[in-house]
Amino acid sequence: MKALSKLLVTVVPLALVFGCATTDKTAGGDEDMAGAGAETEIVTPPPSVTEDTMGAEAIAAPGQDGGFMGDPLDDPDSLLSKRVIYFDFDRSEIKDEFRDIIEAHGQYLAENPGVRVVLEGHTDERGTREYNMGLGERRAKSVRRYMSVQGASFSQMDVVSYGEERPIAMGHDEDAWAENRRVEIVYPGR
């Protein structure tokens, strides 16, 4: 059981690397993409593998005697269990209260160079959608820079901005907005 889950952990990042390699090949946009277009049905394209795995919740399993035995990523008492960094309106600076979380993840990545992480940048609904795409990316890159200072390699950290397209809170008030201005630290497959 444990061996199987270990196997999954190693397989998923590999799949991700693989996926990236293929997208990189087509990234130039210099060839006709009709093939890729046909692969994605015009009506209801299937969710991508990355998407499904990224959405999965991290499952925490405590050790027998209170001490944690498994991967520190699975330790509910570890700072690594905290995976959302919040921001002020229209800002991308890391606030003091989130520095230790980012440091913990950065150090974990530095100690585990085979692990990859996706930093998803999000904004609240105010302002324009495309500007918010830029702002979400700036926030994610702000987290990436801070993690890299802890020794994490840029090649371990992917940045994706969703702008205001994926809010957590659906309200239209300051509480909802504060919850939505965030970077999510996502370990694919965890």
Place this chain on the structure above:
Amino acid sequence: MELQNLKHFIKLWALLAALLVSAGGQAALTIEITQGVQGALPIAVAPFKWEGKTAEPPVKIGGVIAADLHRSGRFTPLPVADMLSRPNESSRINFGDWRILGQEHLVVGTLRELGAGYEVRFKLYDVFRATQLTGYSIRTSGKRLRLTAHQISDIIYETILGEPGAFATRIAYVTEIRDSAGVRNYSLQVADSDGFNAKPILNSRHPLMSPSWSPDGARLAYVSFETGRPAIYIQEVVSGKRVLISHYPGLNSAPAWSPDGERLALVLSKGGNPDIYILDLDSRKLKRITRSFAIDTEPVWSPDGSAIVFTSDRGGRPQLYRISIRDGKVQRLTFEGRYNARASWSPDGKYIAMVNGDRGKYRIAVLELASGAMRVLTDTELDESPSFAPNGSMIIYATEIGQKGVLSAVSVDGRVHQRLMLQEGAAREPAWSPYMQ
């Protein structure tokens, strides 16, 4: 002039023949005039007479025309119940009847069965001069009846007001519907300008953004997250055939077609942060237009293709800037308010509509380029995505009403307001089509 119009319409038929694939599609949008113009022109549109052996088609031409004219805010159509007589295209008109009712203009028409299709004939009269202003005979089909009615509305609008109408156009927009499991379903929709015949051209479980029409109205560029990252696609509206245009690492965003249809302005962050690029669609050559450490995004072309206006926070806050394509000179355009973004350039080149953020409220504003005068047009708080109608009369935009994303439209002078309600889910990011060529 009339001959020219006729030629225009014949061309239109050829290209639009396949466009309106399914007739009788139910309205997904309903449009409500929330504020009209004082002194809108009184006009009577008599019900079109049906001449045929089979059942009368469900589309009521006169009703569609009256609704179009009413929606423009420039006309007040007379309710049919108030009419003293109901003349048709071949009737002798008793102008006295219409003068008593205070009507300045009268539209009469006949819908005739013609083989497998129809012939629509109509006449527009000046009631006080007792003269015919224009008249047409148009062959059409059941599927195109609504479009024919919109074209007649355009003819009437232009004949009376001296400026082209934009009824026979379409709008693209994005909807988001959450199913019972809470899963978000996104759809890129295309509807007639009156909200009828709404049809999805793409459904996805992943966000869709920023639809942009090609200048011939045949294709849409947009951003889709279906690969897990933003990528730009171009899709033919009729065939659904599409091409992946841009999928660089980082942002691939905010596509905007050049007026000649040969290039696409877009936003890429592969150079480190979001910058404006121009992609030649034929050669696939990419040219970087802006180079700053700021967020440069939301490019729109000037109607003559010589410049691009974009949003940038290079000055600390998002504001609009204009860059010359020829020499790359950049000039800041907006100074009023802390937040000015997402420009739409009016078809005559004289105005820029934008989202203006001030004291936490985001509203649609319009900047007159010649004078630099800025005018806020709306009174809502979360307005987004302004888009000019191809005749420049109205600006469609997205806003939030009662916790729901809705589409609204406002005239450039701020006097006419419309709201377009979606039956289910939230609608946003409207893009008004150009004239169909």
